[in-house]
Amino acid sequence: MPAAERPVARVLPMLSVAHLDRPFDYLVDEKTDAAAQPGVRVRIRFAGRLVDGYLLERLETSDHGGRLSWLDRVVSPERVLTDELLEACRAVAQRYAGTLPDVLRLAIPPRHARVEKEGVAAGPAAPVASPDLGGWAPYPAGESFVRAVVDDRRPRAVWQVLPGDDWAQRIAELVTSVAASGRGAIVVVPNQRDLDRLAAACDRLLGDRCVTLAAGLGPAARYRRWLAALRGQASVVIGTRSAVFAPVVDLALTVIFDDGDSSLHEPRSPYPHPREVAVLRTHAAGAAMLIGGHSRTAEAQALVESGWAHDLVASREVVRAAAPRIEGIAEDDRRLGGDPLARSARIPTTAFDAARNALSAGLAVLFSVPRRGYLPSVACARCRTHAxxxxxxxxxxxxDRGDLSCRWCGRPELRFVCPACGARTVRALMVGDKRTAEELGRAFPGVPIVTSGGAKIVDDIPEGPRVVVATPGSAPRAPDGYGAAILLDTWAQLDREDLRAGEDAMRMWMDIASLVRCKADGGRVVVVADAAGPAVQALISWNPVGFAAADLAQRHELGFPPAVTMASIDGPGLAITSFVEMLDLPAGAETLGPVPLPSGVRRPAGMEAEGDVERLLLRAPRSGGWHLADALRAGQNVRHARHDDTAGIRVQIDPPTIG
Structure with a gap:
């Protein structure tokens, strides 16, 4: 028998085809009436097979004129899909031309029945004391920003972390203030290393009121912590990429730290970036938002220039006092007179001098190299053709044994023969961390050498003089800060044929320079790059805001994101051309390409090893971005409904790599 009240359940089936991305009506019987509430997981029969779904709402009648099927069963009475989370996921699906089921798979972890049965902990949550906010004093608007968050005035800011400041402690103080006011917060960081550092700071202030969400957790632990946020046991959630969807009760603040890190690029459809998810979610929920980091992305700068967010930066005097002395290799630098090979040498004399001075003072020295391995890139010794x-x-x-192998597929190259000139020997194009450590061990005999990168990452080093060789993002922290840092092979970061090459280089360099002691304490950074370059100049003056503003202005002039909305369509050439022909593009939209897919870009699923893959770009004015997404969604609906033979096509809004 149907339920006595609201016998119709509107259910979203978890299907991956675009034209079925809509709810369907089912009948609820008396047996499942009590458990069949909006937000629960259900099982329904769809096209002859049982599929998972989410119950969205209960209705008295259905718009469907035919006979309705019965709801098969309620998987769990836990209402995991809240109204606020459903609204946010819908906005993300629309923004990224995706389907709601795909976004829900990212937002809600798989069910773990035993964890659900554990129930809610008895007793009220432990009270949280308001923290000392003196660490925000160097930022003129810092303390007022925290007060505005606590007072529910919904401020939005882009925060430039001072060099040497403990960003994890500042964020912990901020979210503790939110928790003390009885509301919730979410913090997203790029990787497990940053998460561990933030968790240590939050644990001291919040205890069990804070939970961490990360991919490394097992299914049971992750679901237990996710439910703790859903049930209101935890008011603060910190985590990596998918934590931005955490079901925090009464969300007051979302923090995204280091939004330019590539670890935040979602590899699963519809490829949403946590920064954009946070913007959509905080706007819909009426919450505050903070984007922080040592550097600044063009997207964050666009939010400031549009008036959506404001700057949260320290004064120039405070920045200059906190930053180390930073030097580049200028064409007219008089110090190079006694070192004629300085501009061509990998480690010039000025860099060695900085390292020797720091070691003699009993401090550690950091050498940053862009690649792991021994010789990660080689070329023909005769004609310089890339091997x-x-x-x-x-x-x-x-x-280090002289064996050649492919960096992509791992296949060993037993005998190299240059296809251009027939030579059989190679030379180094780039030197990795292992070869660099070997060279520095000979240059500084008796000094301990530490390498960090890849599978072996060192978090902290003891006091005393030592040489650290690290790849970007893996440098350990020194107890009193590094005495010097040398940035090697910067051409490998700046010469990439990619829109974000300069932005990524600035982010890596500033993260490294922030580990070095301030100028007054003798801290020194040597960038082995032309000091006249814009990125090097911005680093020397520690001006990430100016660099981001100039970068954004160039993107406006050239028509690149975030000045415009751009979509990439990857796949076989004929397939993407036929797909674009069926699109109803908005006014002002342009078609660019197709061209061969840039090297280093992940291929669409099913086309990793076969066939030629091309990329076509669609560009529309920023005001028409939503219309472009709607056109792409409509095109995918038609393609799936027709069972069009275009498998392997990947549609992505504002792709992370445009080269």
Whole structure:
């Protein structure tokens, strides 16, 4: 028998086809009436098979004129899909031309029945004391920003962390203030290393009122912590990428730290960036938002220039006092007179002098190299042609035993023969961390050498003089800060054919320079790059805001995101051309390409090893971005409904790599 009241359940089936991205009506019987509430997981029969779904709402009648099927069963009475989370996921699906089921798969972890049965902890949550906010004093608007968050005035800011400041402690103080006011907060960081550092700071202030969400947790632990936020046991959630969807009760603040890190790029459809998810969610929920980091992305700068967010930066005097002395290699630098090979040498004399002075003062020195390995990139010794794998055309690398292998497919190259000139020997194009550590061990005999990168990452080093060789993002922290840092092979970061090359280089360099002691304490950073370059100049003056503003102005002039909305369509050439022909593009939209897919970009699923893959770009004015997304969604609906033979096509709004 149907339920006595509201017998119709509107259910969203968790299907991956675009034209079925809509709710369907089912009948609820008396047996499942009490458990069949909005937000619960259910099982329904769809096209002859049982599929998962979410119950969205209960109705008295259905618009469907035919016979309705019965709801098969309620998987769990836990209402995991809240109204606020559903609204946010819908906005994300629309923004990224995706489907709501795909976004819900990112937002809600798989169910773990035993964890659900554990129930809610008895007793009220432990009270949280308001923290000392003196650490925000160097930022003129820092303390007022925290007060505005606590007073529910919904401020939004982009925060430039001072060099040497403990960003994890500042965020912990901020979210503790929110928790003390009885509301909730979410913090998203790029990787597990940053998460561990933030968790240590939050645990001291929040205890069990804060939970962490990360991919490394097992299914049971992750679901238990997710439910703690849903049930109101935890008011603060910190985590990596998907934590931005955490079901925090009474959300007051979302913090995104280091939004330019590539670890935040979602590899699953519809590829939403946590920064954009946070913007959509905080706007809909009426919450505050903070984007922080040592550097600044063009997207964050666009939010400031549009008036959506305001600057949260320290004064120039405070910045200059906190920053180390930073030097580049200028064309007219008089110090190079006694070192004629300085501009061509990998480690010039000025860099060695900085390292020797720091070591003699009993401090650690950091050498940053862009790649792991021994010789991660090699070329023909005679004609300088890049050495490539004969199977997949990937770059060849050499280990410390002199063996060649492909960096992409791992295939060993037993005998190299240059296809251009026939030579059989290679030379280094780039030196990795292992070879660099070997060279520095000879240059500084008796000094301990520490390497950090890849699978072996060192978080902290003891006091005393030592040489650290690290890849970007893996540098350990020194107890009293590094005495000097040397940035090597910067050309590998700046010369990439990618829109974000300069932005990424600035982010890596500033993260490294922030580990060095201030200028008054003798801290020194040497950038082995032309000091006249815009990125190096911005680093020397510690001006990430100016660099981001100039970068954004250039993107406006050239028509690149975030000045415009851009969509990439990857796949076989004929397939993407036929797909674009069916789109009803908004006014002012342009078609660019197709061209071969840029190297280093992940291929669409099912096309990793076969067929030629091309990329076509669609560009529309920022005001028409939503219309472009709607056109792409409509095109995918038609394609799936027709069972069009275009499998392998990948549609992505504002792709992270445009090269």
């Amino acid at each position: 490539r794998c004969r199977q997949c055309r990937g770059p060849l690398s050499m280990n």
